[in-house]
Amino acid sequence: MAEQWFTGTFLFQLTIFIAWSGILSGLALAIRKFSPKIINWSRFWQAWLVIALVPLLPALFSQTNGIIPEQLKAAFGDSQQSLVLHSNSVVSQMESSGELQVFISLVSLMLVLGVCLSLLRFVLGLWKVRQFIQQATLVTDFKAFSPVQQKTITANSIKILVTEQTVSPFVFGFFRVSMLLPKSVFTMPAAQQGLLIDHELMHIKRQDPKAVILFRLCACLFWFNPFISFMEKRFLQCMELNCDTAVISADPGAKLSYARALIASLKLHKSPFDSGLTTYFSGPGFNKQDFENRIKLAMSGQSNKKFGWCARLTLVLMSCSIGFFAMAAKPFFSLDNFNQLNTDGILPVLNGRISSGYDDISDFRGKRPHQGIDFAAPIGSEVVASFSGWVIIADDVTLHQNYGKVILIEHQGQNQSLYAHLSSFSVESGQYISAGDKIGTVGATGRVTGPHLHFEVLENGKHANPKRFLNLSELSSSARKVGVLR
Known part of the structure; x- marks a missing residue:
């Protein structure tokens, strides 16, 4: 559990911290050319240290907003139980990442x-x-x-x-x-x-x-x-x-x-x-x-004057502005921003077939339109993240029990992707993952008729057709190679 936290959050947080400190040091050297007196003021370096520590604030590296869309809470209207039991889930199963995990553990131990x-x-x-x-x-x-x-x-x-x-x-x-x-x-x-x-x-x-x-x-x-x-x-x-x-x-x-x-x-x-x-x-x-x-x-012979209230106020305002900028920006510079024009999402399952499309109607779902795409595949098939982002949910208790074991990932622009009916997890809530990273395996947990991955995309809290973000032709060619599609 601790190793995965180090891998997904802590080391990434420290990397951002070092990079941000380097940017501030470079900015200080640039300021030196225009105002050497400011750089030779000890209070400046005290303020600079405080700003350098901003990336270590926990709020910046938790989930981007931690909000579970109402569409997911109301996905199954017949539920009488609480749909959200807690916001910070615990991973029920974790898988080893081999040599990389050993390397990360050694780095963490050294730190x-x-x-x-x-x-x-x-x-x-x-x-x-x-x-x-x-x-x-x-x-x-x-x-x-x-x-x-x-x-x-x-x-x-x-x-x-x-x-x-x-x-x-x-x-x-x-x-x-x-x-x-x-x-x-x-x-x-x-x-x-x-x-x-x-x-x-x-x-x-x-x-x-x-x-x-x-x-x-x-x-x-x-x-x-x-x-x-x-x-x-x-x-x-x-x-x-x-x-x-x-x-x-x-x-x-x-x-x-x-x-x-x-x-x-x-x-x-x-x-x-x-x-x-x-x-x-x-x-x-x-x-x-x-x-x-x-x-x-x-x-x-020159007399260096003390910095007055005007200079002190300027330093405070400059420090606050840079600090607020760092807090507002958040570490999303490396996330993939997907929107209506982006069709470069990675297929979450390659060795499978589409068993149910978006908006499909069936008696099994009570004549309600299907809110995602189902990828039928054998139990244990690898599931990868279609887009980079932060894991908000990785459990089988936060959302409705019909989802089974589910992962919800938040991306830039308040968009989310959901992966349901999993048999196991490879990530935990609060972890940052990149597109293509393994996040779990196909299962048959929750309310299903057979093993498959249920995949959803939400834009600003509302369901969107995943076909807009995925190149499903890649699935067809890959599936034919393994003999899944007839």
């Missing part, structure tokens, strides 16, 4: 093991940082801090700790934040010391410690998606640049001192580990180009 290992590293990283912080000395005397800094520390209940280790200053924590400073910071000139502490306090004001932990968690959960790691790296780079800008903007005359503080920190402080969970002033996760950009920014 799960990778997530477990990544989460273990995440937890170990949290533990290492906490252990490192607990070994530091708690500061209770804030005389070395300016009055403004003391006010910020008190207002945010920040724990200040000092360590003998030569590490870069950092802040860490989700609910309560700790700031860890190396003892060597207090040997720096007062101006540089104050700017360095202002930088870490700015991280706290901007809620960066929480964002760093959440980004790291997403990168661990989705270790297989390189675009999430790309977004995390860009976020960390922009986060430090934005803090530099905010500190310098508050005191434009201290640019030279700030640049010197940055250079001094690079020379004196080395981090013993890089968990990706803290906001390092000069962490090991940054390369030479990153530090050069920060120093150039500090030394530049």
Whole structure:
């Protein structure tokens, strides 16, 4: 059961997730050419991460609308029982898909093991940082801090700790934040010391410690998606640049001192580990180009202004628009859209004959017109999907018992195809299948006079003649080859 779910839904969902993340990354690079300032804004990458996760929303990958047409509910008017007992059916029988299924199982196992290992590293990283912080000395005397800094520390209940280790200053924590400073910071000139502490306090004001932990968690959960790691790296780079800008903007005359503080920190402080969970002033996760950009920014005579409400509102609207577009589009780009002009549907049964056509009248059906086409074939004959789509029903309880074991598939444009009187299933509800995929076998379940497949097509909830969508001449030639038609 789990293997089929992985095959039909989960892996397809992850594939769409990776592709969508790649599109967003490419779009970000395109935006960079027109508005570099937006791309260098850490909030942009936070919004981009949220948008990248949209394809993982369950609603996007369930049935397209899950609505069972009223025509099917009222197919047998003499029924006194409830026609719809539940919407998410359980497959009564599943068949192995051989080597492909083994491959899918191995891929799924690899993904799960990778997530477990990544989460273990995440937890170990949290533990290492906490252990490192607990070994530091708690500061209770804030005389070395300016009055403004003391006010910020008190207002945010920040724990200040000092360590003998030569590490870069950092802040860490989700609910309560700790700031860890190396003892060597207090040997720096007062101006540089104050700017360095202002930088870490700015991280706290901007809620960066929480964002760093959440980004790291997403990168661990989705270790297989390189675009999430790309977004995390860009976020960390922009986060430090934005803090530099905010500190310098508050005191434009201290640019030279700030640049010197940055250079001094690079020379004196080395981090013993890089968990990706803290906001390092000069962490090991940054390369030479990153530090050069920060120093150039500090030394530049230009003053980078903060983004105002207009820019923030623009980012929110843009993010919502892209997110709503992804949700509205749904992953139907690969579905076959069939309409009145499309006669390329695949025959659901090849080794059979038409025993009853559309609109045929018979006493067996109480003089009611036949709503589909019956393909007579031996029990166990393979039944394939005529069109690509999502399986809405795959059971013998959701619809009327006269259908027996039935599969209902929804396609693009709110069209459905129905396969009834099956002997077994090869799919389950919620699964995406492609045209030509095996979905079951011919049977004699339900109310029948002999083994056959009952096939229906519905357009916008109403029955349509399947002959418009199938090339029945292929059935005749194929049937003659196997000697079914006389």
